[in-house]
Amino acid sequence: MIRNTITKSALLATGLMLSVQSLAEPSAEALGYTCAGCHGTNGASTGNAIPSLAGLSEGYLIGAMNAYRDDERSSTIMGRIAKGYTEEQIESMASFFAAQPVHSNINQKYDATKARAGAKLHDKYCSSCHTAGGTDPEDDAGLLSGNSKLFMKYTLADFHDGSRDMPKRMKKKMKKMLKKDPDALGKLVNYYGSGK
Amino acid sequence: MSKQNRRSFIKTVGLGAAAATAATYTPFAIGGATKKVVVIGGGMGGSVAAKYIRMMDKSVEVTLIEANKDYYTCFASNEVLSGERSLDSIKFGYGGLKGHGINVVHDKVTDINARARKVVTAGGHSFAYDRCIVSPGIDFKYDQIEGYDANVANTSIPHAWKAGPQTQMLRNQLKDMRNGGTVAICPPPNPFRCPPGPYERASQIAHYLKAHKPKSKIIILDPKPKFSKMGLFTGGWERHYGYKTDNSMIEWHGTPKGSDDNVLTSIDVKTKTATTGFSEVKADVLNVIPAQKAGKIAFTAGLTNESGWCPVRGDTFESTIHKNIHVIGDSAIQSPLPKSGYAANSEGKVCAAAVVALLNGESAPDPTYVNTCYSVIAPGDGISVAMVYGFKDGKIIKIKGSGGLTPGKFDAKLREREQYYGYSWFKNITHDTFG
Numbered sequence: 063m064i065r066n067t068i069t070k071s072a073l074l075a076t077g078l079m080l081s082v083q084s085l086a087e088p089s090a091e092a093l094g095y096t097c098a099g100c101h102g103t104n105g106a107s108t109g110n111a112i113p114s115l116a117g118l119s120e121g122y123l124i125g126a127m128n129a130y131r132d133d134e135r136s137s138t139i140m141g142r143i144a145k146g147y148t149e150e151q152i153e154s155m156a157s158f159f160a161a162q163p164v165h166s167n168i169n170q171k172y173d174a175t176k177a178r179a180g181a182k183l184h185d186k187y188c189s190s191c192h193t194a195g196g197t198d199p200e201d202d203a204g205l206l207s208g209n210s211k212l213f214m215k216y217t218l219a220d221f222h223d224g225s226r227d228m229p230k231r232m233k234k235k236m237k238k239m240l241k242k243d244p245d246a247l248g249k250l251v252n253y254y255g256s257g258k
Numbered sequence: 259m260s261k262q263n264r265r266s267f268i269k270t271v272g273l274g275a276a277a278a279t280a281a282t283y284t285p286f287a288i289g290g291a292t293k294k295v296v297v298i299g300g301g302m303g304g305s306v307a308a309k310y311i312r313m314m315d316k317s318v319e320v321t322l323i324e325a326n327k328d329y330y331t332c333f334a335s336n337e338v339l340s341g342e343r344s345l346d347s348i349k350f351g352y353g354g355l356k357g358h359g360i361n362v363v364h365d366k367v368t369d370i371n372a373r374a375r376k377v378v379t380a381g382g383h384s385f386a387y388d389r390c391i392v393s394p395g396i397d398f399k400y401d402q403i404e405g406y407d408a409n410v411a412n413t414s415i416p417h418a419w420k421a422g423p424q425t426q427m428l429r430n431q432l433k434d435m436r437n438g439g440t441v442a443i444c445p446p447p448n449p450f451r452c453p454p455g456p457y458e459r460a461s462q463i464a465h466y467l468k469a470h471k472p473k474s475k476i477i478i479l480d481p482k483p484k485f486s487k488m489g490l491f492t493g494g495w496e497r498h499y500g501y502k503t504d505n506s507m508i509e510w511h512g513t514p515k516g517s518d519d520n521v522l523t524s525i526d527v528k529t530k531t532a533t534t535g536f537s538e539v540k541a542d543v544l545n546v547i548p549a550q551k552a553g554k555i556a557f558t559a560g561l562t563n564e565s566g567w568c569p570v571r572g573d574t575f576e577s578t579i580h581k582n583i584h585v586i587g588d589s590a591i592q593s594p595l596p597k598s599g600y601a602a603n604s605e606g607k608v609c610a611a612a613v614v615a616l617l618n619g620e621s622a623p624d625p626t627y628v629n630t631c632y633s634v635i636a637p638g639d640g641i642s643v644a645m646v647y648g649f650k651d652g653k654i655i656k657i658k659g660s661g662g663l664t665p666g667k668f669d670a671k672l673r674e675r676e677q678y679y680g681y682s683w684f685k686n687i688t689h690d691t692f693g
């Protein structure tokens with residue numbers, strides 16, 4: 063059943079503010095359902111390019127939507143979509159996606175040798191912040207392994223050329239890794255695409 | 259006042275109203291009796307509505323009546339014309355929906371009895387409902403084009419505006435055409451299913467001809483002065499297909515307001531000649547897309563108004579003509595939402611939530627909608643249009659500041675990404691609908 067995530071006591075706390083109610087407030091589910099055509103049912107993407115949203119932490123999703131809305135993060139289409147929502151609506155959809163189980167898309171093509179090398183690189187340079195292959199929402203750092211492979215490829219490219227800002231310490235690790243292995247990004251992409 | 263409070267307030271007010279609504283509309287649903295929904299049409303709107311009702315409330319019995327055993331998506335069907343995809347890759351069955359506990363019936367609905375709340379099929383069956391959802395797609399106004407009818411469309415001059423055998427026929431005709439042949443496309447007047455569709459089709463056919471029959475031409479005879487994503491398409495045609503040069507593979511002939519220059523009036527089936535108010539074009543492959551109206555069952559059931567489409571409330575999609583019947587997808591008057599698959603998906607979910615709430619004696623929740631449409635002009639050159647919609651003062655509105663087109667300035671990196679994101683969209687929306 064669709065229900066607003068509002069408590070009974072909040073329902074009772076309504077005032078006499080009749081005049082401001084003209085634009086309707088959809089529920090968290092209703093908002094989340096509109097994203098499914100692109101991101102998959104309940105945010106579990108079955109494509110290999112558009113990322114999954116299922117299980118993303120609230121903080122990460124809110125940060126991403128705000129960055130898209132304010133044109134602080136480059137995008138093809140999310141900038142145009144994020145501008146359609148209020149702060150409250152973004153918080154509301156974040157609660158919806160955070161409540162979904164993390165999705166791993168294991169039907170993507172990948173190069174097994176590169177994936178194995180990528181797993182090692184991830185352990186060495188990335189796992190301190192992206193634990194369990196980057197599948198633990200508690201890290202508040204997006205979802206990596208099992209996410210859409212092309213999105214991982216585009217995102218790493220954007221971090222690399224500065225189209226998207228990296229956290230300082232992540233940047234340091236990235237630099238160190240690429241110095242040691244200039245082909246590291248391709249290996250990581252195959253690892254994340256493998257969903258292992 | 260905080261947003262939270264504002265939301266709560268609406269809810270409280272809404273609940274009071276809902277009690278009254280339920281008493282008049284859904285007496286059978288109260289007190290744990292069965293709640294029956296019949297959905298007519300297992301396309302983009304109907305399938306997703308059926309599935310989401312079951313996701314929201316397992317106690318609702320849902321029957322989905324669909325004429326065909328398989329559904330072919332219209333979107334991506336233009337890529338079948340260029341040979342980028344097979345017809346099989348756009349074909350979907352109903353096994354997934356059955357898995358959600360939906361009773362899928364393959365039959366053709368011949369009538370809806372609004373007073374008795376019954377749906378009748380060609381197979382002689384009758385289905386009782388508490389609420390009925392109608393999503394039959396479109397029908398064609400063949401009578402506006404002399405010489406054209408459903409039989410001609412099925413045998414020699416396809417519209418291919420419902421995907422399936424006609425898509426394959428048009429593909430075969432393109433394959434059999436000589437190098438140096440002429441393909442004529444006659445798009446419909448507004449409003450019609452998928453506004454960017456004819457121009458995406460021209461792009462995909464050009465992509466095929468450029469590689470295999472480079473001396474050929476595509477002539478678009480358009481009854482309109484302009485078209486959807488026009489700048490993006492013509493920019494792409496300049497980039498890939500010589501548009502605006504003497505050697506252009508694509509010629510677009512529009513019609514100024516008030517004139518009948520490129521309005522198709524008749525066709526000659528034997529010679530594949532299209533006659534407009536201004537000229538005659540003899541084609542090797544002729545693709546006529548007639549003007550459109552709501553699906554036939556919407557007329558039979560008396561759900562249409564003088565426009566040929568179905569008037570509905572924007573928050574529940576309940577017909578304003580017949581109570582307890584909801585119309586979604588292309589057949590509904592849903593402007594400013596366009597007649598697209600993504601819009602049908604959004605409408606299906608809004609309608610599903612409303613139907614579930616009303617059956618449970620609650621008020622319909624507040625709606626929200628999104629539309630998106632991806633097109634591929636040539637490999638590596640994907641474009642999109644998007645918009646977020648809300649509901650205000652009884653009307654569906656575009657949310658100011660949201661949406662719009664892919665930037666006109668060509669950026670190879672982003673255009674390539676849009677192509678691949680478009681493919682993901684195809685996977686996800688079909689899985690959301692049939693999976």
Ligand SMILES: Cc1cc2nc3c(=O)[nH]c(=O)nc-3n(C[C@H](O)[C@H](O)[C@H](O)COP(=O)(O)OP(=O)(O)OC[C@H]3O[C@@H](n4cnc5c(N)ncnc54)[C@H](O)[C@@H]3O)c2cc1C
Pocket residue numbers: 298299300301302303304323324325326329331332333334335336365366367368393394395396418419420451452455456459553554555586587588589597598599600601602630631632633
């Ligand atoms: C070439 C082309 C490209 C397109 N590209 C895109 C795109 O990129 N993006 C996008 O969002 N949209 C696109 N569209 C539009 C999209 O396909 C439609 O808007 C969408 O399918 C509408 O959904 P619907 O449920 O209204 O109708 P449909 O999907 O057509 O479903 C109607 C169903 O009802 C069934 N039916 C009808 N009458 C009866 C009856 N009496 N009894 C039983 N069953 C019945 C039919 O068999 C059919 O399966 C495109 C369309 C075309 C033609």
